[in-house]
Amino acid sequence: MIELLKQNKELWDLFTRKEEYNPLLLDQYNRFPYYLSKHRNIFEPRVSKILIENGLNVEYPEGKKFAVCLTHDIDAVYLSNSGIMLNVAKLLKNRQFKGAFKVLFNNVNKKWNPWWNFKDIMVLEAQYGAKSSFYFLTLNEEDLDFNFKVEDLKYELENIVDNGWEVGLHGGHRAYNNLIEIKEKKQRLEKVLGKKVIGYRNHFLKFKVPDTWELLSKAGFKYDTTFGYADCVGFRNGMCHPFKPFNLVTNEEIDILEIPLTIMDCTFFDYMKLDMEGAWKTTKLLIDTVEKYSGVITILWHNTYMVDEMLKFYEKILKYCYEKGAWMTSGEEIWRWWGKYAREEYKVWDKLVDLSPHGTIFHKSFWLTTCSELLNKKLKIYGCFENDQLVGGCSLYTHKSKRFLKIASSTIEMTPYGGIVLAPSPSSKVREREKMYREIIKSLCNALNKEHFDCIEITNSPDFVDMRPFTWNGWDSKILYAYYLILENEIEKSISKKARNIIRKAIKNNITVHKSNDPSIFYNLFLMTFKRKNLKPPVTKEFLEKMIDLLNSKNTGEMWVAEMPSGEVTSAEIVIWDNKRAYRWSAASNTDFKDTGAASLLLYEIFQDLKNRGFKEINLMAANTPQLAKFISSFNPKLVPYYSVEKKTTLVEFIEWIYRHMRNKR
Numbered sequence: 001m002i003e004l005l006k007q008n009k010e011l012w013d014l015f016t017r018k019e020e021y022n023p024l025l026l027d028q029y030n031r032f033p034y035y036l037s038k039h040r041n042i043f044e045p046r047v048s049k050i051l052i053e054n055g056l057n058v059e060y061p062e063g064k065k066f067a068v069c070l071t072h073d074i075d076a077v078y079l080s081n082s083g084i085m086l087n088v089a090k091l092l093k094n095r096q097f098k099g100a101f102k103v104l105f106n107n108v109n110k111k112w113n114p115w116w117n118f119k120d121i122m123v124l125e126a127q128y129g130a131k132s133s134f135y136f137l138t139l140n141e142e143d144l145d146f147n148f149k150v151e152d153l154k155y156e157l158e159n160i161v162d163n164g165w166e167v168g169l170h171g172g173h174r175a176y177n178n179l180i181e182i183k184e185k186k187q188r189l190e191k192v193l194g195k196k197v198i199g200y201r202n203h204f205l206k207f208k209v210p211d212t213w214e215l216l217s218k219a220g221f222k223y224d225t226t227f228g229y230a231d232c233v234g235f236r237n238g239m240c241h242p243f244k245p246f247n248l249v250t251n252e253e254i255d256i257l258e259i260p261l262t263i264m265d266c267t268f269f270d271y272m273k274l275d276m277e278g279a280w281k282t283t284k285l286l287i288d289t290v291e292k293y294s295g296v297i298t299i300l301w302h303n304t305y306m307v308d309e310m311l312k313f314y315e316k317i318l319k320y321c322y323e324k325g326a327w328m329t330s331g332e333e334i335w336r337w338w339g340k341y342a343r344e345e346y347k348v349w350d351k352l353v354d355l356s357p358h359g360t361i362f363h364k365s366f367w368l369t370t371c372s373e374l375l376n377k378k379l380k381i382y383g384c385f386e387n388d389q390l391v392g393g394c395s396l397y398t399h400k401s402k403r404f405l406k407i408a409s410s411t412i413e414m415t416p417y418g419g420i421v422l423a424p425s426p427s428s429k430v431r432e433r434e435k436m437y438r439e440i441i442k443s444l445c446n447a448l449n450k451e452h453f454d455c456i457e458i459t460n461s462p463d464f465v466d467m468r469p470f471t472w473n474g475w476d477s478k479i480l481y482a483y484y485l486i487l488e489n490e491i492e493k494s495i496s497k498k499a500r501n502i503i504r505k506a507i508k509n510n511i512t513v514h515k516s517n518d519p520s521i522f523y524n525l526f527l528m529t530f531k532r533k534n535l536k537p538p539v540t541k542e543f544l545e546k547m548i549d550l551l552n553s554k555n556t557g558e559m560w561v562a563e564m565p566s567g568e569v570t571s572a573e574i575v576i577w578d579n580k581r582a583y584r585w586s587a588a589s590n591t592d593f594k595d596t597g598a599a600s601l602l603l604y605e606i607f608q609d610l611k612n613r614g615f616k617e618i619n620l621m622a623a624n625t626p627q628l629a630k631f632i633s634s635f636n637p638k639l640v641p642y643y644s645v646e647k648k649t650t651l652v653e654f655i656e657w658i659y660r661h662m663r664n665k666r
Contacts (some may be wrong), residue, residue, distance in 0.1 A: 002246065003251070004054055005047065014039050014238045015047045016246050020209040025274065027231075029204050034232035041232030043285065048241050048293050058241065058294045061337070064327035067297040069130035069334050070125065071225060072168050073201060076147040076304055077115050109557040114307050118156050122165055128318040130328035132184060133225075134160055134303075135170035135201045138185045144173050145203065154192050166330040168199030169221075176206040176226070182219045197333045198222035201300075205230045205264070207439045210247040210254060223335040225298055228261025231271040234281060236260060240295030242338045250406070251399070251452060254470065255378055259334050262286055264300040265310065268477055276309065283317060285610055290325060296334060322488040349381055352390050354579055356421040358464040361556060361578040368395055371412050372551055374543045379406070384443045391423045392440035394448070394458065401455075405652065408448075408456040413538040414547075414586065416482075416621060417642070419445070419458040434466070441469040454649045461643035462619070470645040477645045481623035483637035484581075487611040491604070499634040503604050506597030510565045513605040515558055522559055522572045525588035532591060551576055560606055562598040570598040575606055575618075582610050582618040603635065 011373065013019065019039075020032045025034045034042060048056075054338050060067050093488040104371050125132055139146040150157075152226075158165050169189050182200075190197050200221045202212070216224050224613045228236050237260065242630065245254045263286060268279040284516045301314045319435075321328055348367035353359035367383075372379035377397040384392040395453055396408045409420030422440055425433035448456060458470075461479070464565035467477045492500065505526045516522075523541045530537045551557030561569045571589035575582055610618060620637055622628035 001051060001056075001243075002214075004051070005082045008050070011047055011050060011238065015243075016248050017209045017237050018248060019040055021248060027228075029206060030208075031204070031206055031230060032209070034229040034236075041133055041237070042229075042232055042236070043282075043289065045235040045238055045240035045289065045293060045295065047238035048235075048295055049238075050292050051241070058240070060294075060327045062327070064323045066294050066327070067334060067337075068130070068287075068321045068326045068328040069225065069296055069331055070130055070328055071201065071298060071300050071331060071361070072121065072132060072134050072300050073300060074134055074136045074600060075145060075203065075302060075632040077153070078113070078147055079115065092267070109528055109586070115304050116156075117303055117306050118160055121303065122163055124315060125318065125328070125617060127298055127324040128316060128328065130322075131330050131333065132328075133166040133168050133199055133330040133332065135168040135199070136189060137170045137172060137203065139172050145638050150189060150192055151537060157193050161195070166195055166199060166332040167197065168201065168331065169197050170204040170560075171200060171206075173206065176202040176212045177208055177215070179215045181217060182215055186219055186221070191269050196220075198226045200226070200337065201261075202226045205261070210245060210249065213245045213254045213256055213258065214247065216219075217254055221256060223257040223259055223331055225259040227258050228264065228298070228300075230264065233263045233267050234274070235262065235285060240290045240293055240297065242296060250400075252378070257335055257338060259298055259331055260288070261300060262297045262576070265305045265314075276313065279313070280316065284320065287317075287321060287324070287326075291326070298331075318637075324581055326377070329484045332587060348390050349383070349393060352393060353421055356423060358461050359416050359421045359578070360417055360461045360580070361576055361583065362415050362461075363395055364578070366550065366554060367415070368418075369549065370417055372397060374546060375539070377412055382444055382447050384440045389423075392421065392437075392444060394420050394587045396456070396458075400666050405454040405655075406452065408451070408453045410458045410460070414543075417459055417461040419460040420464050422464075437466065438469045442473075445470070445473060451649075455646070456648075457644060457646045459644040460642060462640045465641075465643065467643050467645055473646045475645040477643055479641050479643055482628075482640050482642060483620040483623045483632050483635075484617050484640050485607065485635055486619055486636040487607060487615050487617055491607050491611065495604075495635045500599055502597040502600045502634075504597075506562075506601035509596055511562055511570070511596060511598045511601055513560060513562050515549075516561045517552065517559065518549045519559075520562060522548070522574065522588060523588075525569065525590060526586070527570050528590060530587045548574065560602060563600040564593065564596070568593075570596060571602050573602055573606060575610070577610075577615065582615045584618060584620045584622070599631070600634070607635075 005015050019037065019224075023032055023036070025036055030181065042409060114407065121132070136157070137145070137147070138151055160167050167189070169186055171182060171185060175185060186197055189561065198221060199222065200216055205226055205228060212226070213224065223242070228234075240262070242257050242259045245256065245258050246252070247254050258613055268274045268282070274282065287297055299317060301310075306310070306314065318328065346369075350365050351526045353363045368379050368381070371377070375397075377399050380396050380398055382394045382396070383390050392409070397412045398406070399407045399416075401407045423434050424436055427433050427436070460534055462482055462484075467475075473479050520541070522542050527537060548557070548559060553575075556578070557574060559572060561572045563569050569590070570589065570593035573584065574586045576585045577583065584603075587599075596657050619640075620632050620635070622632045623639060
């Protein structure tokens with residue numbers, strides 16, 4: 001999508017909202033308004049139109065034609081004193097004494113409060129098979145527009161979620177440009193709700209391109225739905241589909257989904273000054289347009305607008321969309337459904353990984369996405385296609401170092417390999433195979449060059465051995481090593497005599513070996529292992545717990561432990577596997593028991609188990625550290641090289657030179 005839009009400067013500028021970067025003028029609320037935009041055709045989703053014409057195919061549940069994202073911003077639940085008196089006066093003038101009495105005491109009896117209407121909204125939407133999102137302010141009493149304490153609405157929030165609707169955060173006046181406040185308000189709402197909050201919209205639709213997206217991503221939100229104009233309905237960046245925003249400063253996609261806002265209730269009547277007929281005519285036009293492009297129309301209808309004629313207008317929208325066969329749902333459900341398209345792409349990637357001789361478990365999408373999320377690094381997967389078939393790719397984690405250096409690496413904590421995977425060559429001829437692989441790698445390198453990384457390091461799996469397409473084009477390379485144990489051999493006969501004696505000693509000491517599902521056992525030993533070296537563990541307990549649970553759920557890994565007769569665990573191993581081999585992923589031990597032979601017995605039993613299950617080999621890694629290599633080599637494994645390639649800018653090389661110079665001076 002990105003490359004297609006870049007070919008059309010006008011559409012690219014519209015999609016990225018280039019004119020909103022450092023604008024000279026803003027409105028009274030520091031917003032970029034429609035009346036300042038040079039893109040005037042706001043009722044036509046020009047960017048979505050081009051994407052549809054170039055192959056974007058969107059489907060919705062149960063064959064629905066298009067989607068409606070229904071949302072409600074909860075700014076107030078209590079009428080102000082002046083509002084109460086004004087309403088009472090109007091009712092008394094019309095001799096509606098009972099109604100005046102209810103309004104006068106509506107803040108005491110919630111049943112009489114027209115704005116305490118969450119259940120009524122859900123009942124109405126359910127009649128049309130719809131669900132929606134409620135975004136709640138979490139303001140303090142001293143904050144502008146404070147009306148309620150979110151803690152007082154705990155029961156209502158829980159009831160909304162329990163019925164299948166969504167609760168999200170409605171950020172205050174300052175939140176859109178303040179990471180600390182966004183995080184603080186998010187945590188407060190989550191504490192009341194008792195669950196994570198993933199959706200966001202800012203109060204007054206305050207938004208700064210691209211900063212607000214970046215802040216929301218850092219705060220842990222999965223989607224935003226602020227992005228629309230307050231002063232005009234329509235398609236702010238020409239999109240009627242959810243999208244990942246693109247930051248023109250960093251030249252990267254931002255890790256958040258934007259579900260762009262199309263219609264806000266008060267826009268019609270307070271900004272555009274339309275009457276009911278004009279508002280409905282415009283609403284109908286926008287709904288029909290979104291249906292035409294199989295898009296998503298996002299509608300914001302405040303709870304305070306769910307009265308009298310405004311309530312009838314909202315129901316008219318529901319009825320019209322229902323009759324057109326729309327999927328009417330919450331922002332959360334739109335986000336989950338949109339993730340389906342990413343999952344489909346991951347299926348294509350995973351198929352390549354399984355078929356490729358270079359693919360490992362560390363290339364699989366579940367591994368990449370989980371590590372990216374838990375270790376807070378952005379994931380990028382580059383693909384090379386031939387006749388619509390994925391023939392090669394490269395997985396990378398990216399981050400900013402020193403706040404300005406753009407770094408990419410195929411490895412991350414607890415991930416030793418990554419990088420290049422290539423489809424098997426259909427030719428048995430060396431020349432044809434090498435030509436094919438060189439062209440794929442050249443294409444991937446061109447894509448990486450366009451990213452303008454300051455430093456990029458690709459550590460490939462041991463099965464990827466030809467680094468010439470990189471080194472011939474100015475990349476540096478280095479060699480690393482891993483140990484492979486062939487499990488088809490007689491394991492006991494192939495290991496060294498010393499190792500056999502150690503294993504027998506462990507058996508004599510009545511040490512037992514078994515599988516375990518308790519991550520805390522491993523982490524305690526893991527912590528002990530690094531503590532004795534005065535090192536900080538590379539990952540947290542949460543990371544290990546989630547990874548072990550994930551490996552168990554996917555049947556791609558397991559944990560083993562060795563125990564003394566007393567029941568004390570002496571050592572632990574985590575073994576993982578893919579469709580090619582097993583891997584000794586991580587190990588930890590208590591050095592108080594290093595002379596018992598427990599660690600050797602544990603590995604020996606694991607080898608036997610893997611062999612009995614049909615595994616032909618296990619990658620034991622551990623060949624690049626002298627102490628670990630000494631232990632593993634006693635099992636008589638095969639030493640296997642693997643390669644890393646690296647490319648740096650002159651700036652990075654200069655910084656590294658200064659660092660070495662200063663270190664040598666010490």
